[in-house]
Amino acid sequence: MIANAPTNGAAANPLREGLATVDRIADPCSIVFFGASGDLFKRMLLPAVYSMHLNGTLPTGFALIGFSRSPYTDESFRDYCRKQLDETMPNDRKPEGNLWDDFAARISYISADFKDETDFKLLKQRLADNDKQFGTGGNHLFYLATPPPVFPEVVRQLKASGLDPKDDDAGWTRIVVEKPFGTDLASARALQHEMDRVFVESAIYRIDHYLGKEPVQDIIALRFANTIFEPIWNRNYIADVQITAAESIGVELRGGYYDNAGALRDMIQNHVINLLALVAMEPPISSHADDIRNEKYKVLSAITPPAYEDVTSMSVRGQYGPGTVDGQSVAGYRQEKDVKSDSNTETYAAVRFFVDNWRWAGVPFYLRSGKRLARKVSEIVVTFRPIPHRFYGDSTDDIEPNLLVIKIQPDEGIAMRFEAKVPGPKDHVRSVYMDFNYGSGFGVVSPPAYERLIGDAMRGDQTLFTRWDAVERAWQLVTPVLDVWTNSKDFSFPNYAAGTQGPEAALRLFPDWRRL
């Protein structure tokens, strides 16, 4: 008899209680990566899974299947994986010895045409073989790491070949969908319609890797594991909230994709709006996935999508021209590979939303994201209201409002700005920072986001994945802006030089953006 699927971790196996690795080891399963010859797989997904193997957080019954167009055999795909891991893993975690042999033995590959049902039948057979050989217990995790246009076809083929979830005890079937989930509201709904025909919501894991980052998860801890913030976390004390996801790199080799997407679709609709939801949501009644996701959806529902006539006043778009980044001259967007020479695609987007509820009425949330900006910075800045009455400090002192900065990348931590007296006989005040960094505070490097998220999908924990209602709502919020931007050419493009703070028009939307 082959060992098969486990009961649920700690509760069932008394030896699991209190173990150091994870609260609950993932269920045995086969994980199928569609698009396994692609960039995402080799740079992020494969290292994440191998890292889980080295950390002892993969289940005993485990197998990995690559499913892609490239013509690998099982053997050559293993060699490919080893080569990629050699390049991406740190020196003390290279693929070698028994541990690599053990992992490699569980890797196989199907060279496939996504439109060919025969290849999916082959996959079905391979999964059944894995159940017998590796004790994967009929549990299947499908990971869509293909270009988004392929998603519906894969989902259809899974159904046609009988790989859709079955309502029996034979094991679970889940699907992880990479972003973007659709390219606009209509395509997202169409994709969801295809998904609905095959998978129930509890089997769909829409990944937004930002949510796997430690500082993002720490937003919940900061707000709800402390008593000092929640009483002032409202319109009475907070003047505005800025959420920034800035990059100093350009579109690199993704010009073709990016020119059809733009900053609003690529970053604001998913990562940045997810951050907004975490900052603004009400306290969930528990840490259960749906209790948190209910609150996130509620807060997004409280934002009114802009009217078309208001788009110009609540948003700013930009596109970078040539400039200098880190001392190097760089090309403008329209000179990038695979980008149209008269492209109207924005590489910078800034929008202002209001959350129309009791807690946040009247507090603007400013969201911005862009490429080729002065610096790579992702952060949330909560600006508190100014002091109500000034009696202290020299008249020349600029008494600034308190800031709480949640740093997501590249620095990870929390900083608080407050005013302090400058030592000396005069009553001078000056802004100072209390600065907490994860690296120095806990002495550990945060685990990569994908490692956490893949593990959660294997364990069936949807907390850090986005539910359909929130995805749909996020599309509804940006759709008027997208429509206006798509239908009106911006003749000022390029309107900011690479390596700068972004277009000047952004200062008209909000003059107090925190400097990048």
Next chain:
Amino acid sequence: MTIDVGSVLDELSQRRQERDNAPDVAMMTVVAFFEDESIGRWLRPRIAAVAAKEPCRVILLDATRPANANSVSSTASGTQGQAAGDWIELGVAECSPESLASATSSLAHRTAPIALIWASFDMAGDERFAALAPQARTIVYNSSALERDENGLQALCSFAQRETGAAIIDLAYLRLAPWQDAVALFFDAKNVIHELFDLRRVRIVSGSQAEAYYLLGWLASRLEWTGCGPRQFCNRFGTEVDFAIETGGERRRLQRVRLDSSQTSFDAELQRGTPESIELSVSGAVEYPRRFRPVTNIGTPALIERALDAAVQDRVFLETLLAAGSILSRERGTE
């Protein structure tokens, strides 16, 4: 003999000025006591490795040196990749328990909790330990560092049976983590879990006694086995479970754990090589594909780091410790 805390504080202040009074971000005060030079030599670099990562104030109480043979240093964050921190070494030979406690209290970082690493032979009967322990949030011990490590384990067990507000942890227990994970993995599958409640024999090969007793204590406490003979447990259905501990392999390391049920054998054995791994194999009524599990983070600095993180008592460890102490008492006929 007393300790001149004032001059140490002056020197600390001077060292901190030399690093431009860089911000103080200590997460804890690590107090380590030792009275054997070889243990001191073993301990220093390991605590230094932790201090390089965790911003902390380290106070080494060195009972091999006379009182007031002191040294103080202070590091700003980022200096040669180091976390910020202060390093204070005090000679404390022949110092009274009260002066040790007083000096520790005065020198400890005021806003960071104290973790006490007790690296001495005795514990339960040592008045210096009794004086220092009440200040600590966390007490770290390493029973397998001693010559007769089962003595250390029993000393810790005696201390743990008293009421104490501190979280107690033993590095010898933390060292078991990959083995606990490996053994637990045998029984995660739903068609294997029943074997866990049908175990009849446990055989452990280990380079040190403490780790072996901890593993036994862990199994016994998790599976509700009670002692019913010097080398026997009874499971909750009354079935006898024999155990044997053999010496083998490196000191402070487990080498092999074999569990036999009435129908199946579960075998976990350390495999040398880079990286180290544990080979898992199953034979009998249940088959299992051969697997290898990593052995990670069992270096002493990593264990100390984990131990220092313990802010509240780990209940599983405490139950394991008491079970291990009970096994030892039965073997020695003192229960």
